[in-house]
Amino acid sequence: MTDTKSRYREVAYYPGCALEGSGHAYNRSTRALGKALGLKLKDVKNWNCCGAMEVKNIDPKLQTYLSSRVMSMAANEMGQEVVMAPCNGCYHNLKKAEYDLQHDADSRDVVGRLSEKAGHTAYQAGQVETIHALDWIKQAIGEDGLRERVRNSLQGMRIANYYGCMYTRPRHIFPEKDSGPGSESTSKPHFMDDLLAAAGAENVDFPLKTACCGGAHTLSDSDTSTRLVANILQAAEAAGAEVIATECPTCHSGLEMHQIRAEKRLGIKTDVKILYFTQLLGLALGLKPRKVGVQENISDSMGFLKERGLA
């Protein structure tokens, strides 16, 4: 266990494009949480976009190259073994690239050719392990480690943990999940539940943990996204949640924006607060709301946090 913990105490950090913009509160709270826990994040040198939805939908191999370049920078320029990506989209794309490079000769050929022309070392499958921010905290600190460090317990806070769809699907690109005791589940993910419970929170039984928020369609078909988000918000409230905890910048901003839109367009009003799990853990460790970027959220939860003695 000690070896596992030390492996994840210093990792290459790939924030990705969203965390430099609309998901900045996630970036701020992830860095603050890591610092508070004594973990070290080393930014991936000269990183680029992972290819997100836009490139992947047009040419999947081009997305594989873009994601592989990020992993190449971490492995070959920095000598890192672990890359941590807090964004579900980035995490998903790096895992998909890893899978493609392991299993598809054409992908290896395209990545090899593009890397050579671009002037950097081609990434080889297996050079790094890509993990999510949830894996990072779970493996480097664990529930017991968190319990020891909690200063402001989240006791009494009822939370619906929302993982979104890209954290677990498609199953084959996450071979470490569903691999026995202690591993993450693709059908009923629980890492966020485990960590927040260790901080004192009461996790509600939330059936839409891995439902899609419509993030990819938020501009092209906003009404569909609003309906998908309204379902999630209403299900969380029906389950008794006061807060939805998130771990993806696209899901998070989608829930925040469509919560407002659902009220305006559909007359569906919900009061559930939306906070990143890194913000909630940071607050539990005694960090001030500003340190974890609560003021950067669209969903206003300051009054709620004050009532709970967390602000």
Next chain:
Amino acid sequence: MGLATFVAPRTRGWSGARAAIEEYVEEQQRHHRRALGLGQQAAATGEEREPMHD
């Protein structure tokens, strides 16, 4: 968030990757046009697509 809009880090030394990607995209487009029989038609009418530029 506002500040990040203006001072967000940019990828340095991207020109090599951009050139490689553009070459790959053009190669794929030629391949797709040939597969659809559009390449021959375009060549016959002298309407070959111009390469992509920034």
